[in-house]
Amino acid sequence: MSWKLIQNAERRLARETALVRPCAGGDVRVALGYPNTYFVGMSNLGLQVVYGFLNRIPGVSCERFFLPDPDELAEYEQCGRRLFTLESQRPVGEFDLVGFTMAYEPDYLNFLRMLELAGLQLKSCDRGQDHPLVLVGGALTLLNPEPIADFVDVFCVGEAEGRVEDLVECMRQTRGEPRRQQLEAIAAIPGFYVPSLYRPIYEDGRFAGFDPPAAIAKTYLSAEEFACQETHSLVLTEDTEFARSLLLEVSRGCPYVCRFCTVGFSYPKVRWKPLDRIWEAVERARAGGLDFQRVGLVSATVGNHPDIASLCERLRRNRIPVSFSSLRADQLPDELLTAMVEGGTRSLTLAPETGSEDLRKAINKRFTDEQYYDAARRAFRAGIKKIKMYSMVGLPHERDEDIDALVELVKKTRALQKDAVVTLGLGLFVPKPLTPFQWTSMADTKLAEDRMKRVQKALARVGGVRVNSESPRVALIEGLLARGDRRLGAVLLEVYRQPGYRSWMKALDKCALSLDELVYRQRDSSEPQPWDHLGASWSPERLVRDLARSVRP
Ligand code: SF4
Known part of the structure; x- marks a missing residue:
């Protein structure tokens, strides 16, 4: 005891x-x-x-x-x-x-x-x-x-709630x-x-x-079921990152289907929570004594919610500060920016994902540099002081000039506002199941490190700019697990007590598995994949057709 x-x-x-x-x-x-x-x-x-x-x-x-x-x-x-x-x-x-x-x-x-x-x-x-x-x-x-x-x-x-x-x-x-x-x-x-x-x-x-051959259908909530679910914080505590924030999920899924991201491909369709239901949740939380001081709206793309302007206005009238989980540069109404700043938020995350418009198009994150600058400009004008940018390296079809374009994008964003702070987060792209890049080889850690260093060096002397690079080795392990099969169970058993890069490499060796085979190999689209038996929103044929559209000239 x-x-x-x-x-x-x-x-x-x-x-x-x-x-x-x-x-x-x-x-x-x-x-x-x-x-x-x-x-x-x-x-x-x-x-x-x-x-x-x-x-x-x-x-x-x-x-x-x-x-x-x-x-x-x-x-x-x-x-x-x-x-x-x-x-x-x-x-x-x-x-x-x-x-x-x-x-x-x-x-x-x-x-x-x-x-x-x-x-x-x-x-x-x-x-x-x-x-x-x-x-x-x-x-x-x-x-x-x-x-x-x-x-x-x-x-x-799938979505457990219904079953x-x-x-x-x-x-x-x-x-x-x-x-x-x-x-x-x-x-x-x-x-x-x-x-x-x-x-x-x-x-x-x-x-x-x-x-025997497996075929397991995933289940999803209908739009009506989702609308009725209590998808918000039910327990609040000081002892967590979003202390005193009532988190409210206002939509599930994403209409954009960016090729690197699982959110757009994981759900058959996007479901929005109606404004009245959202407001009922706020009132229920208040009546039930939840001790919250702000509302955090959770959604893949909050800016797309059909009632976002009315919701922000209603929160403002009730003097409830609001924050947002993620926003797209091309979906950033001024009402959102005003609501954020009035709620005390001075920092905004806008992920360009990569530096060049051309590569952004290839990964289907379709907004132009000018749209990005316009969003940043309006954010600074509204009172935002800090912009967090997030970009990947090692994307399929990436070239050195994309890395240089990223440096330019960061510099120009910083130049929009005299006293602004711009923080660039850099990570290594991890190919994920169910996306058109599920067959793609992952870039090796050496290439990722070189590209990250190139960005860091180019931005080292730019005032007001900070660069935080994630460990490519951590991304590599994520990549191994993301597309691995059941043999990785034996590897996990070797590693879980003393995790660390060396332990992973030793365990892979011991289990006669290799990164070349599981991570770095370009997979053929006709090969069976370990997740094929679990239903998917997009068929492999549709993913292959979409992948063909990602090729750059
Ligand atoms: S990256 Fe963002 S906008 Fe693109 S599919 Fe994912 S959640 Fe949607």
């Missing part, structure tokens, strides 16, 4: 205001985990939404658990206590269902660490009748969950039945994928399909 761990949990709970709490004595007990710390997890809207709808199902009691902070980890290891939930401090392993919401590939390592701390067998085949079912959902399961398939009993692929009641009912009806039978019953519910029912086949060292 560690009082320090219990006190930490009690302190966190005491600092929360909440619209929803687990009921006492439910017959289906769910432990909902986020594979990162409390600080990181409590800013994840997905976790809060799932927590809300699970606790609103009659008879379901859902509690949260997180990766312990470093000092807590040491305490867990020292006292030998099993990982427990925040609300009742009951061991995670005693729940009926242990669910995770997964948004970032690097969190796979934390996921394994948390299973271990909970005292659960890591591999699903080693867990028995007395163990909870381990379920994973979230943004990553829309893409390619195969690297962690060995550790998961059930994946929820979780069916899962709960199935668990009730199959209670006490052999685990395999229970899993087969769950696999019959649309949107649930039980990976142990399918054995991957490899031919000549490459993934070649499943035995």
Whole structure:
């Protein structure tokens, strides 16, 4: 027993205001985990939404658990206590269902660490009748969950909200039945994928399909269902990045389908939350005692929301400051800029993604340099002091002149305003499943480093400009996991206790896998891919046709 761990949990709970709490004595007990710390997890809207709808199902009691902070980890290891939930401090392993919401590939390592701390067998085949079912959902399961398939009993692929009641009912009806039978019953519910029912086949060292052949349809919310969902913060705390911000998801999907980005390809269509529903959420949060001081609008493209001007005006009339998750340079109405500045925001992120118009066209991020400058100019005029630019290197068809064009774009943006600060974030492009670039080879880390250095050098003496480069090695691991197959499970097992670049390379060697094959190789569009069995909005043929449009003269 560690009082320090219990006190930490009690302190966190005491600092929360909440619209929803687990009921006492439910017959289906769910432990909902986020594979990162409390600080990181409590800013994840997905976790809060799932927590809300699970606790609103009659008879379901859902509690949260997180990766312990470093000092807590040491305490867990020292006292030998099993990982427990925040609300009742009951061991995670005693729940009926242990669910995770997964948004970032690097969190796979934390996921394994948390299973271990909970005292659960890591591999699903080693867990028995007395163990909870381990379920994973979230943004990553829309893409390619195969690297962690060995550790998961059930994946929820698509949007869980519409189907979780069916899962709960199935668990009730199959209670006490052999685990395999229970899993087969769950696999019959649309949107649930039980990976142990399918054995991957490899031919000549490459993934070649499943035995039996798998075809799992993803489920999505209809526009009406999405409109009615409580997709906003339900628990607020000071102990997170967006403290005192009521996050409100105002749309899902993206109409732009930029070729490098999964958002436009992951959902069959864009769904907007109607203005009245958004406002109901604000009033519900206020009436329920949520302690918020601003509203954060979450959407792939907030500027496109059909009612954005009215929403900003209504927030302004009610003296509620507002901030936005992401904005496009060509969709930046003045009303948004005014609302941001009045709400105290002085910094704006506008991602050009690359420096040249020509390459931007090739990746289907279609706005001109002049549109970019116009957005920046209007932002400065409205009172924005700092512009954060984000760009990738290593994009398909990229040339040295694109890198020089990026330098020019940054310099000219900075020159628009005398006292402005421009921060450029640079990252290495990672090809992602479901996009037209899913077959593309990833640029190597040496090329990425050279290009990043070229930008850094060219901007080193430009006043008011800062450059932050992400580690190409971190991107490389992300790239490995993003398009990997089930063999990466063995690699994760080697690495999760002591992650680091060398560990990854040693583990790949030990498992007879190579970066050349899995990351750097240009894949043929006729090859089976590890995510092909999970339904997609765009067929491979349509992606191939779109890819052909990306070729530059
Ligand atoms: S990069 Fe932005 S605008 Fe383009 S598809 Fe993704 S979310 Fe939409």
